[in-house]
Amino acid sequence: MTERLDGRQAPPADAAGGPSTGPAAPPSKKSRLGPSPAVAIAFLLPAALLLGIWVVYPIVYSLFRSLFDATGQGFVGLGNYATIFTDSGMLTTIRNNLIWVVVAPIVVTTLGLIFAVLTERIRWATAFKLIVFMPMAVSLMAAGVIFRLVYEENPDRGVANAILTTVHDTFSSAQGYPEARPREGDQSQVADQNGAVVTKQPAQAGQPVLIPIVGVRPEFMPSDAQPARAPAAGDGLAGTVWFDFTPGGGGVNGAVDGSERGLPGMTVEAVGSGGEVAATATTAEDGTFQFEGLPAGSYTVRLPQSNFEASYGGLTWLGPTLITPAIIGAFVWVWAGFAMVLIAAGLAAIPRDALEAARIDGASEWQVFRKITVPLLSPVLLVVFVTMIINTLKVFDLVFIIAPASVQPQANVVALEMWRVSFGGGGNQGLGSALAIFLLILVLPFMIMNIRRFRRGDS
Amino acid sequence: MTTATVPAPSRLEAGAPRRGLAGRIVDRLGSGVVQVVMVVLGLFWLVPTLGLLVVSLRTTQVNNAEGWWTVFTKPAELTIQNYANLLGSGFTASFWNTVLITVPTTILVIGIAAMAGYAFAWMDFPGRDTTFLVVVGLLIVPIQIALIPVASLYGGAGIFGTIPGVVLFHVAFGLPFAIFLLRNFFVGIPASLLEAARMDGASEWKIFAQVVFPLGKPAIASLGIFQFLWVWNDMLIALVFADTGNQPMTKYLQSQMRQFGSNVDILSSGAFMSLVIPLVLFFAFQRYFVQGMMAGSVK
Known part of the structure; x- marks a missing residue:
């Protein structure tokens, strides 16, 4: 077995629509009227010069430079490398890279696989593929601006929080009444207790409980609120929560007047003498509530504090906690199309017979997928996965653009820190070189893997 | 296939009608769910870019006051004012700088890599295979490694901050992928074509320019579009090597x-x-784009 790279096999370029006149005739030494090595060197010279000066020499230079301090005069040995692993800011950076490397490739590859499989089952597969693949053509800078807009915290501006709050409000009936408070005073039936509203006297079944609330800001008044109605004295513990305010004046404090409106969506609790919550109810559009299945006895009726908190406003995507997951989201948006297209090509190459045979033998779709499709796809999945690992290690633009300046320390990654330390105001090219070498060492295993795989595939 | 022959017929007969009906219902239901899921996913991928477009077509005041999705109820707020303002800003110059960086880089990479790719594919010289493995290794070298050394080189040569400096950096880091792609494509050219030309006494340069390069068009198109996009979209190299007068978008x-x-x-x-x-x-040449991507990933 020689290590010649003569391309006895169909080369990868076949995928690029290479001359498809069967397997390429191997250029063997005997049949070749090759030119002299001098001609070959002439053809290679421009590339060799560029690669030598711009790529190979810098690797050597960086290795040496990383052993010196910021001035380039003082030899510090491995001191710069020690800094990488001890400085607290650097450790955050490395931790972030670790999160990136663990999370992003898995998510991208999985999504790519799901997309590739599902596109086979829709008629508009081409349109879907174009849409998902499109971000590949967009610069990471533009993708960064796109996601700065998506992640704006105000749900009236950022589409991410707009969706979250809409979904949240759909599933949660609890309405927020921030700044609302009970009508206080000796005459009042209710009082404030650590932000919650409680009845002063224990309530019993048959006596309607009146809970007057004031200070409801107009913008928080639900549009579906109906005129308040005092519950009829009947069986069971029931009552009304209402906005005890008559527009235009008039009305009796603490009494349900005709023009006053109920407060829907309030959570009401019946609290027993031991302090335990015996039952929970929610007010209707006219503000009335009724406890179902409550044992007879006397209870304090309470509106818990949660009723008076501001409504849900979404997540702080660009804050210190969520910034890395948020940027990974943008990364997934950019790269899922790449994974999908590569995996879809692999999928198309799977012999249909194998799948059909398994289906005829009674295998479920999931079994076919698990036991046949995925194993046959594993070489492609590996290529996608490894490509994504390399990309996450080099991630720079997205972090730089999406993370606001104040949050950049929490979002930092090695590639960005390298730039910051050396050019972005850090002024320490010794440490910068050490970071660059560190990055090179991180991709080294994949470099070796590429070379090995290429040799195996080509000889 | 052979292992399944004996039990298969009976199972097929027994299962076929049930599977036909129930299976079709499940398929219908399943395909309905799949349709909905795919529409939602498609929206996830489409909406962010759509948002950028709408925001760019509204004034700052409108954007600060309300979300871009209100455009569906208030299309009258759309304006091209932002684009008109761009014309008078530094953006126009940066747009041309991007062109001035991208076009020469793409041409240089194609020319230099095609020559090297031809040499690697069809010429014999000592150490050829080892050298090519080095190129494969260089495919994924992070550009961070070269920022500091090349910056100091450029300082000495007086081209720091200039467009030629940016272009040369891009060309060098574009070469490993380009050589890899083209060499693998050129290897697939039928040997008889080249041998016939060599027998006729054509010079290597003539063979390269008149036989290999034209035959390589599909791969060169893939490479060209890839290289173009890569340079057009770069930010890091520009941040370091382009000064304010030469900066791209x-x-x-x-x-x-x-x-x-x-x-x-x-x-x-x-x-x-x-x-x-x-x-x-991308939309015009997506075929080449995809092909270049596939050929570029080492399989």
């Missing part, structure tokens, strides 16, 4: 990021301008 827009809130008008319209040409290229 990415660097110009980055410099506006600090006041994101008040610069949304410039940033959104500028970012959208920067992605119009890549998107046009």
Whole structure:
């Protein structure tokens, strides 16, 4: 077995629509009227010069430079490398890279696989593929601006929080009444207790409980609120929560007047003498509530504090906690199309017979997928996965653009820190070189893997 | 196949009718769910870019007051004012700088890599295979490794901050992929074609220029579009090696990021301008784009 790279096999370029006149005739030494090595060197010279000066020499230079301090005069040995692993800011950076490397490739590859499989089952597969693949053509800078807009915290501006709050409000009936408070005073039936509203006297079944609330800001008044109605004295513990305010004046404090409106969506609790919550109810559009299945006895009726908190406003995507997951989201948006297209090509190459045979033998779709499709796809999945690992290690633009300046320390990654330390105001090219070498060492295993795989595939 | 022959017929007969009916119902249901899921996913991928477009077509005041999705009820608020403002800003110059960096880089990479790829594919010289393995290794070298050394080289040569400096850096880092792609393509050219030309006494340069290069068009197209997009979209190299007078769009827009809130008008319209040409290229040449991507991943 020689290590010649003569391309006895169909080369990868076949995928690029290479001359498809069967397997390429191997250029063997005997049949070749090759030119002299001098001609070959002439053809290679421009590339060799560029690669030598711009790529190979810098690797050597960086290795040496990383052993010196910021001035380039003082030899510090491995001191710069020690800094990488001890400085607290650097450790955050490395931790972030670790999160990136663990999370992003898995998510991208999985999504790519799901997309590739599902596109086979829709008629508009081409349109879907174009849409998902499109971000590949967009610069990471533009993708960064796109996601700065998506992640704006105000749900009236950022589409991410707009969706979250809409979904949240759909599933949660609890309405927020921030700044609302009970009508206080000796005459009042209710009082404030650590932000919650409680009845002063224990309530019993048959006596309607009146809970007057004031200070409801107009913008928080639900549009579906109906005129308040005092519950009829009947069986069971029931009552009304209402906005005890008559527009235009008039009305009796603490009494349900005709023009006053109920407060829907309030959570009401019946609290027993031991302090335990015996039952929970929610007010209707006219503000009335009724406890179902409550044992007879006397209870304090309470509106818990949660009723008076501001409504849900979404997540702080660009804050210190969520910034890395948020940027990974943008990364997934950019790269899922790449994974999908590569995996879809692999999928198309799977012999249909194998799948059909398994289906005829009674295998479920999931079994076919698990036991046949995925194993046959594993070489492609590996290529996608490894490509994504390399990309996450080099991630720079997205972090730089999406993370606001104040949050950049929490979002930092090695590639960005390298730039910051050396050019972005850090002024320490010794440490910068050490970071660059560190990055090179991180991709080294994949470099070796590429070379090995290429040799195996080509000889 | 042979292992399944004996039990298969009975199972087929027994299972076929049930599977036919129930299976079809499940398929219908399943395909309905799949349709919905795919529409939602498609929206996830479409909406962010759509948002950028709408934001770029509204004034800062409108953008600060309400979400871009209100455009569906208030289309009258759309305006091209932001784009008109771009014309008078530093953006225009940065757009041309991007062109001046991208076009020469793409041409140089194609020319230099095609020559090297031809040598690797069809010429014999000592150490050829080892050298090519080095190129394969260089495919994924992070560009960070070269920023500091090349910056000091450029300082000495007096081209730091200039467009030629940026171009040469891009060319060098574009070469490993380009050589890899083209060499693998050229290897597939039928040997008889080249041998016939050599027998006729054609010079290597003539064979390269008149036989190999024209035959390599599909791969060269893939490489060209890839290289173009890569350089057009670069920010890191520009940040380091292009000074303010020579900066491409990415660097110009980055410099506006600090006041994101008040610069949304410039940033959104500028970012959208920067992605119009890549998107046009992408839609026009998606076939080559995909092919280049497939050939580029080492299998």
